[in-house]
Amino acid sequence: MTIKEVDLFPVGTRRENGTLTPHIIVRIVSDDGTVGAGEMSDLGHNPVKPDVDHLEFMLRQALVGVDPSDPSVIDPIVDGYQAPLGPGIDLAIHDLRAKKLGIPVHDLYGGAYRDRYKICYPIFRQFDEEAIPREIDRVGRMLEQGFDLFRFYVGGNVDIDDRILRGCRDRYGDRFSVKSLDFSRRLDWKSCVAAVERLEWVEPMLVESPAPDIAGKRKARDRIRFPISEHVSDETQAIAFAEGEAVDIFNIATCHQGIKRSRQIFAVAQATGIATLIGTTQELSIGTSAQAHLGASVPNLEFPGDAAGAQLYLDDVVKNRVQYENGYLLVPSGPGLGMELDEAQLESLGDRRWKFMRPLPSERQEDRRTAG
Numbered sequence: 001m002t003i004k005e006v007d008l009f010p011v012g013t014r015r016e017n018g019t020l021t022p023h024i025i026v027r028i029v030s031d032d033g034t035v036g037a038g039e040m041s042d043l044g045h046n047p048v049k050p051d052v053d054h055l056e057f058m059l060r061q062a063l064v065g066v067d068p069s070d071p072s073v074i075d076p077i078v079d080g081y082q083a084p085l086g087p088g089i090d091l092a093i094h095d096l097r098a099k100k101l102g103i104p105v106h107d108l109y110g111g112a113y114r115d116r117y118k119i120c121y122p123i124f125r126q127f128d129e130e131a132i133p134r135e136i137d138r139v140g141r142m143l144e145q146g147f148d149l150f151r152f153y154v155g156g157n158v159d160i161d162d163r164i165l166r167g168c169r170d171r172y173g174d175r176f177s178v179k180s181l182d183f184s185r186r187l188d189w190k191s192c193v194a195a196v197e198r199l200e201w202v203e204p205m206l207v208e209s210p211a212p213d214i215a216g217k218r219k220a221r222d223r224i225r226f227p228i229s230e231h232v233s234d235e236t237q238a239i240a241f242a243e244g245e246a247v248d249i250f251n252i253a254t255c256h257q258g259i260k261r262s263r264q265i266f267a268v269a270q271a272t273g274i275a276t277l278i279g280t281t282q283e284l285s286i287g288t289s290a291q292a293h294l295g296a297s298v299p300n301l302e303f304p305g306d307a308a309g310a311q312l313y314l315d316d317v318v319k320n321r322v323q324y325e326n327g328y329l330l331v332p333s334g335p336g337l338g339m340e341l342d343e344a345q346l347e348s349l350g351d352r353r354w355k356f357m358r359p360l361p362s363e364r365q366e367d368r369r370t371a372g
Contacts, residue, residue, distance in 0.1 A: 001100055003063045005029040008056040011349040013284060013315040017124070017138070020044075023284060024052060024085075025317055025346060026092040030068065036096025037318075037341050039286040040088035041255050041309070050085060059089065068096050075260075083233070083256045084281065090258025091290045091337070099336035105293040106331070109263065112296040116328040118149065118304035120179035122282070122312070125153035126160050136167040143175055145311070146326045149304055150176060152204075155183040158195045165202050179304055180229065182208040189216035193223045200225070206249060206303065217246035229303075231279060233257065238265050242272040249303055253279035254290045259297075266298045277303035285310045285321040288329070289337040292322060296331045305329065317345045 009025040026038035043049050062077050074093055078086045098105045106112045121142045123135055139150060150168075154161040168176055181204045183192050189211040196207055208229040210220040221228045227248035232238045233256045241247045250269045252262050269276045278295050281287075291307040307329055310322045318339045323330045332338025 001030045001032060001034070001067065001069065003028055003066050003068055003096075004031045006056065006060045006063050008052050008059070009317075009346045009350050010052045011315075011317060011346065012351070013313045013317075013349060015282075015312055016314055021282070021313070022049065024050075024055075024088060025286070025341070026088045027341060028063065028068070028092045028096050030096060030100065032100075034096055034100050035341070036068070036092040036094070036099065037286050037337065037339055038088040038090065038092030038095065039284055039290075040084045041283040041287045042281040043084070055085070063089075068093050069100075078258060087255055087258040090260060091254065091286065094259050094290070094293075095286075095336040095339075097336075102335050104331075104333060104335060105259065105290070105337055106296040109297040112331060113299050114296055114301070114331070115333075116325070116330045117278075117292075117295050117301060119147070119308050119324065119327060119329045120149040120151045120304055120306060121147040121308045122151045122280075122306065123153065123164070125156045125184075126164065127156045129160065129163075132160065132163050132167060135164050136171060139168045139172065139176055143172060146324065147308070147311070148176055148327050149179045151180045151182055151208075151306055152178060153182045153184060154199065155186045155192070155195055158198055161195075162199060165199065169202065178202050178204040180204055180206045180208045183210050185209045185212040187211065189220040189223075192216075192220050196220075196224050196226070208251065214240060214244040214246045217241075218244055221246060221248070227275070229277065231256070232265050234261065235264055235268055238268040238274075239272075242268070242274055247274065249275045249277055251277055251279040251306075252294075253281065253306075254294055255281040255283065255287065259290055259294055262294055263298060266300060270300045275302040276300055278305035278307060280306040280309055282309040282312055283307065284313060285316050285318045286337060286339050288322045289332050289339050292329050292331040293337065295329070315345070315349055316342075317349065318342055 007027045021044045024040035028036040078090045192210040206227045229249035230247045232250045288310040319342045
């Protein structure tokens, strides 16, 4: 089997909060007609986007005629592109390989440890008082859809954060729980500790990204009674966090390194005794399915994940989206990632005029600051 075609489809999808998010869908076709789909997810917060036509040309030059099952050729190509471009290629290659074999992606790594795992829903960082009732209502809508665990982006205005959380607790009581207070490395460690002391009454499962540097994370960790989680992009960073005793939990996502490299970070976590969770950059169904198969393929998955993107978006590019049940992400069971591209949706959501060289007009500044 060799790769015959490589196509990129820039699309824009609406979130349920009204914003528009750009992605690039990857379609790779082999010489026997097998189709692999990948996703370069959630590009809206990147200050400069790739020129899609040029990227497509470069990928065709690199991949057409290549055996997709040959890691000595594929891995350097994937590694040559920064996230989320390289991971999008990785997902399509995994999908192609598994579909050719007629097996789900997790079976490429020996099978599944689980067929679902718990997911939280994101409540994005807010700065204005007028957002308080809107976000409280959003939590209520998600509770009705089965999500009872939430990830709150905080640290922009701690008074607003506190009022949103108290409003949720007053209205919904114990029906809603907080998986994480996510500071996104916005605050120094002292400010983060002070904010956690203000918000700790909500009893989150963990605190995420409390400081921009390893030393600051360590100081915050010494002073906060909740476990500390941090996004990990590669094995080198994982080892640095472990050696610096900076975190309790690795936040690992296919949008950073793809499926293969993400599994290597899970191996570092297992070797160093650090817990794990599967994060997100808010993917569509293709990327969310990759997160699901990653979670199925590893033994050490101790905390709920963040991959709620397929629920977050009103639009998608597949015929049948990934499914959630009672707040759990279900691992698709079909061959490959278990997703089939919807050609009509690719056309209706896409625009080849997009060069991704500037932010979309509908994006608000706070949405770009709360990526992932």
